[in-house]
Amino acid sequence: xxxxxxxxxxxxxxxxxxxxxxxxxxxxxxxxxxxxxxxxxxxxxxxxxxxxxxxxxxxxxxxxxxxxxxxxxxxxxxxxxxxxxxxxxxxxxxxxxxxxxxxxxxxxxxxx
Amino acid sequence: xxxxxxxxxxxxxxxxxxxxxxxxxxxxxxxxxxxxxxxxxxxxxxxxxxxxxxxxxxxxxxxxxxxxxxxxxxxxxxxxxxxxxxxxxxxxxxxxxxxxxxxxxxxxxxxxx
Numbered sequence: 001x002x003x004x005x006x007x008x009x010x011x012x013x014x015x016x017x018x019x020x021x022x023x024x025x026x027x028x029x030x031x032x033x034x035x036x037x038x039x040x041x042x043x044x045x046x047x048x049x050x051x052x053x054x055x056x057x058x059x060x061x062x063x064x065x066x067x068x069x070x071x072x073x074x075x076x077x078x079x080x081x082x083x084x085x086x087x088x089x090x091x092x093x094x095x096x097x098x099x100x101x102x103x104x105x106x107x108x109x110x111x112x
Numbered sequence: 113x114x115x116x117x118x119x120x121x122x123x124x125x126x127x128x129x130x131x132x133x134x135x136x137x138x139x140x141x142x143x144x145x146x147x148x149x150x151x152x153x154x155x156x157x158x159x160x161x162x163x164x165x166x167x168x169x170x171x172x173x174x175x176x177x178x179x180x181x182x183x184x185x186x187x188x189x190x191x192x193x194x195x196x197x198x199x200x201x202x203x204x205x206x207x208x209x210x211x212x213x214x215x216x217x218x219x220x221x222x223x224x225x
Contacts (some may be wrong), residue, residue, distance in 0.1 A: 004155070025157060031211055040121070042217040043156065050211050058212060084223075097127050101145040101213060103155030 003027065004104035006091050012110045013081050021076045021107045023091030031094045032074040033058075033101065034066060036087040043090065049074055081111045116204050118207065118216025125223050131189035133219045135202035138183070142205035147187050148215070151200045158224070159200070192223045 007022045014108045025032065034046040035058075049068040058096075063085060065070030078085055088108050092101040117136045125131045137145075146161035159171045162169045162176040162185065169176045175188040189196055206212040 033211075033213075035215075040217060042118070043215040045212060045214065048211050056211065059214070092155075099142070099146065099161065099213075101148075101156075101159050103157065105153070105155050 002094060004091055005103055006089075006104035007105050008107060009105075010108040010110075012112065014082050015082055015111055019078045019081055019109070021078075021089055021091075021109070023074045023076070023090075024072050024105060025074075025093045025102075026072065027093060027095075027102065028071060029095050029102070030071070031091035032068065033092045033094075034064070034074070034076045035090045035092065036060065036085075037090060037106070039089050046076065046089075078109075081109075083111045085109065086111045116202060116214050116216040118202050118219060120219060121217065123222070125189075125221065126194045127194060127225050128221055129192050129223075131187075131192045131221055133187045133198070133200055133202070133221075134171065134184065135186065135204075135216050136182075136184045137204040137214075140204045140206065144205060145176070145185050145214075146203050147174075147176065148201040148203065150201065150218075156201060171207070172192045189221075192221075194223045194225055197221055197223050 001060045030051045033048045037041040042109045047057045049067040087104045090105045094101045129132035147159045149159040150156040160174050164180045173190045178185045201218050202216045206214045
């Protein structure tokens, strides 16, 4: 089934550890995004990429980094995790100028 | 910082009733206003969207009403069903362009039988 694949589904992590959340899409969309979802705060954009080789900062980029080496993959890295990064992380993609985002099923991250 | 304000935070409706969720936005660079639906344990999925060349868009039981001068838009769910129970998010593109879709805080809808 075409779409967004995220891994891991869930993870418990000690504070200070490095963590990479993986995201792969098979729709050949140019744009990809990372959001975090927290109760009462909705979905907040962390980073985005308009096309392979380019990335940009969203609403809450601090503590996170991304790369876009190719069209399909858009990993999100927490260099040194902190408890406030406990959240559900969603990767999404969209075609150029379509306005519709396709989301993965999320990665639940707990930082202790 | 671009904001999208959504209300209410939660909503309980009886089966067959009308569910109404409201959103207000600030400046936007791209005239496209979507609503996303999210079931527990799943990612959000596009439910319905409007471009403000029209003031209303209807798809089945779901209707978006748009008021450009007030910078507000709302989702109406007619004849609400228990299967509609989900979290609903409105969104608008921030002034950074089409690649920055900003979401409201979400409304948790429960439709009781």
